[in-house]
Amino acid sequence: MNDKKETPHIKPNGVEIAETILLPGDPLRAKFIAETYLENAQQFNSVRNMFGYTGTYKGKKISVMGTGMGMPSMSLYSWELIHIFGVKNLIRIGTCGAIQDHMNLYDLVLAMGASTDSRYVHQYNLPGEFANIASFELLDKAKKAADQKGLPxxxxNILTSDIFYNADPTALEKWQKMGILSVEMETAGLYLNAAYAGVNALTILTVSDHILRREQTTPEERQTAFTNMMEVALELA
Structure with a gap:
């Protein structure tokens, strides 16, 4: 599928990139997934230490690659994976900060929609507001996989924000009132790229902290919760 295609940011050196790819923000998490879950994993990218691997999971070919933090980084990598390397199913796996009272640390969040304070959508010159939504096919599969595992x-709807340190201390309370579940920094860019290209995208998140309750997980505690998220995502291959 990939022949000898490459970009300034992804150089596969002949290693195939699968049509389904998991996209953690942290490239070391991509390495962990490849080493822990994939059979016959081959590294297809190391440019800027943004590690990418392709292998098989339960007999199905799947890739995994880091994306970095924020919409610009996610949007760059996902655009190239879609348009240059032919990826059809893009599944972000990452962490988020919960802002609803009924949510707890380690819960999983499936982003049916991704509201945003970003202006990334302006490039499409749409005559209105666009709703960033997930692929229902991937969303449905992920919900069933999580339910089968008995996971919360x-x-x-989540918020993809360009702002980590917000000068407006009331911003999250306003989003909370609109029913936003949690906050992260990548999904809206992924969903916009996927919608424009006509491919599938889904974000699966683990609650690593509850922002309004000021609760946080430790790195050790996160590992088990992240493993649950990874295993749900792998079922979508």
């Missing part, structure tokens, strides 16, 4: 899971 929330499905709904």
């Amino acid at each position: 899971v929330h499905v709904g």
